[in-house]
Amino acid sequence: MIVALPIAALVSSSRSDGWSGFWSSVSSPEAVAALKLTLVVAALVALTNAVSGTLVAWVLVRDEFPGKSVVNALVDLPFALPTIVAGLVTLALYGPDSPVGIHLAFTRAAIYLVLLFVTLPFVVRTVQPVLLELDRTMEEAARSLGARETAVFFRIVLPNVLPGILSGVAMAFARAVGEIGAIVILSGNLPFRTEVASVYVLEQSQSGNATGAAAVAVLLLAISFAVLLLIGAMRRVATRHERA
Amino acid sequence: MRRLAVRYAALGYLAVVLLAPISMIFWRIEAEGVGKAWSALTEADTVHAFKVTLILAAIAVPLNTIFGVTCALAIVRRRFPGKGLLNAFVDLPLALSPVVVGLSLFLLYGRTGWLGPSINIQVLFALPAMVLATVFVSVPFVAREVVPTLREIGDEQEQAAHTLGASGWQTFWRITLPSIRWAVIYGVVLTTARCLGEYGAVAIVSGGISGRTETATLRVQDYYENLNQAGAYGISLALCGVALVVLAVMTLLKPKEGAA
Numbered sequence: 001m002i003v004a005l006p007i008a009a010l011v012s013s014s015r016s017d018g019w020s021g022f023w024s025s026v027s028s029p030e031a032v033a034a035l036k037l038t039l040v041v042a043a044l045v046a047l048t049n050a051v052s053g054t055l056v057a058w059v060l061v062r063d064e065f066p067g068k069s070v071v072n073a074l075v076d077l078p079f080a081l082p083t084i085v086a087g088l089v090t091l092a093l094y095g096p097d098s099p100v101g102i103h104l105a106f107t108r109a110a111i112y113l114v115l116l117f118v119t120l121p122f123v124v125r126t127v128q129p130v131l132l133e134l135d136r137t138m139e140e141a142a143r144s145l146g147a148r149e150t151a152v153f154f155r156i157v158l159p160n161v162l163p164g165i166l167s168g169v170a171m172a173f174a175r176a177v178g179e180i181g182a183i184v185i186l187s188g189n190l191p192f193r194t195e196v197a198s199v200y201v202l203e204q205s206q207s208g209n210a211t212g213a214a215a216v217a218v219l220l221l222a223i224s225f226a227v228l229l230l231i232g233a234m235r236r237v238a239t240r241h242e243r244a
Numbered sequence: 245m246r247r248l249a250v251r252y253a254a255l256g257y258l259a260v261v262l263l264a265p266i267s268m269i270f271w272r273i274e275a276e277g278v279g280k281a282w283s284a285l286t287e288a289d290t291v292h293a294f295k296v297t298l299i300l301a302a303i304a305v306p307l308n309t310i311f312g313v314t315c316a317l318a319i320v321r322r323r324f325p326g327k328g329l330l331n332a333f334v335d336l337p338l339a340l341s342p343v344v345v346g347l348s349l350f351l352l353y354g355r356t357g358w359l360g361p362s363i364n365i366q367v368l369f370a371l372p373a374m375v376l377a378t379v380f381v382s383v384p385f386v387a388r389e390v391v392p393t394l395r396e397i398g399d400e401q402e403q404a405a406h407t408l409g410a411s412g413w414q415t416f417w418r419i420t421l422p423s424i425r426w427a428v429i430y431g432v433v434l435t436t437a438r439c440l441g442e443y444g445a446v447a448i449v450s451g452g453i454s455g456r457t458e459t460a461t462l463r464v465q466d467y468y469e470n471l472n473q474a475g476a477y478g479i480s481l482a483l484c485g486v487a488l489v490v491l492a493v494m495t496l497l498k499p500k501e502g503a504a
Contacts, residue, residue, distance in 0.1 A: 006352045058250065065251060074263075080486075082441030085480040092271070099268075178344070179341070198444065206448075229332075
């Protein structure tokens with residue numbers, strides 16, 4: 001009732017002007033620009049997370065250093081912190097009064113940076129448990145056979161943690177596509193320049209164009225569903241490998 | 245050598261992406277003046293905004309706890325048609341933009357929506373719609389924490405209780421609930437954090453009327469747009485404090501969960 005009914009209402013009202021109305025709302029230049037920006041930035045953020053998240057997870061599992069448990073806890077901070085606060089502090093860091101002299105306020109780079117903050121935990125938290133359970137005798141066997149460290153990583157470790165990386169990347173992508181709180185203050189929401197799809201939906205709905213907002217929202221909904229299906233499929237493939 | 249390089253690369257990344265922005269709260273409050281931030285925090289509308297946020301959380305968290313545990317039990321222990329669908333719908337709010345959630349509710353309860361004309365109480369731009377939005381976005385957390393734990397503990401003990409004549413209700417309170425309690429608490433903590441921090445869905449359905457339907461996160465935006473930086477950072481600091489408490493509770497719960 002709580003989840004399905006509102007979504008049904010959304011889908012039906014996006015089509016209240018028929019398919020042609022839906023299509024003309026989605027293909028309006030401003031909507032297309034917003035969707036394009038959203039998908040490109042989200043893809044970049046997801047790719048960056050694939051590397052940096054794996055790196056952080058590796059260090060948290062395989063390395064020992066003082067303060068590791070604090071660092072481990074801090075990784076979850078973006079989940080606990082309201083995203084609007086994340087947007088505000090990123091603006092403080094890279095905005096007009098920046099203490100480091102970098103001015104990125106109201107640019108696409110700022111959107112990318114704040115999304116890195118918001119999506120940080122996803123890949124780390126999906127790779128970490130896999131790395132913890134990984135049997136290290138395989139790596140030792142490879143080493144004793146003369147494999148170099150890079151070969152051990154790319155041929156033994158990486159194939160094992162890849163499903164974890166991919167599902168983390170998919171979640172990070174979905175989150176980056178849908179994020180609004182962190183972006184709404186930071187990006188300035190200039191149409192065609194820094195307006196992302198979620199902010200476009202917010203602005204259109206507040207200015208009375210509910211049908212146009214609903215059309216883009218339905219596209220975002222479809223992306224979310226696709227990501228969830230993809231993660232489900234990957235999970236099934238991964239468990240099949242385990243059984244075999 | 246390489247080990248150290250990897251370590252400092254990871255820690256350096258965390259410092260730039262995570263710590264540098266967060267430390268800005270303190271730096272900016274120092275710059276704007278602690279007194280100004282404090283007076284913004286104690287303003288009547290701000291106090292009201294925090295109250296609204298707490299009311300939303302106080303309704304959404306218990307609801308989603310009961311719903312999450314029920315859902316997890318249904319997903320793990322029962323077979324029924326549409327189970328895959330239920331599973332997908334429980335996860336959906338995690339992958340879905342909160343704006344889409346807000347807009348859906350807006351259209352459902354709006355003047356031309358399916359339910360809008362037939363309901364006599366004010367839903368949109370009032371507490372009911374904000375509760376619905378908050379419940380929607382925080383649906384998955386308890387269920388997602390409880391499902392793996394339920395799978396892991398298996399159902400031998402529950403069956404044993406059954407054969408000894410325990411009713412379904414007794415089995416749940418005496419056997420199932422004690423063994424999943426840490427997962428439930430962990431889920432509750434995550435749900436609470438999500439409810440307190442919700443912005444996108446509530447922004448659309450609440451109307452953001454100061455002193456009436458404004459939540460703490462909307463208040464941050466309100467202050468920022470009215471160029472009251474001290475106020476925006478003051479509330480941010482309070483919300484950040486809550487987030488740190490949440491992190492501390494999560495860290496304390498984790499090892500216990502593993503040991504149980």
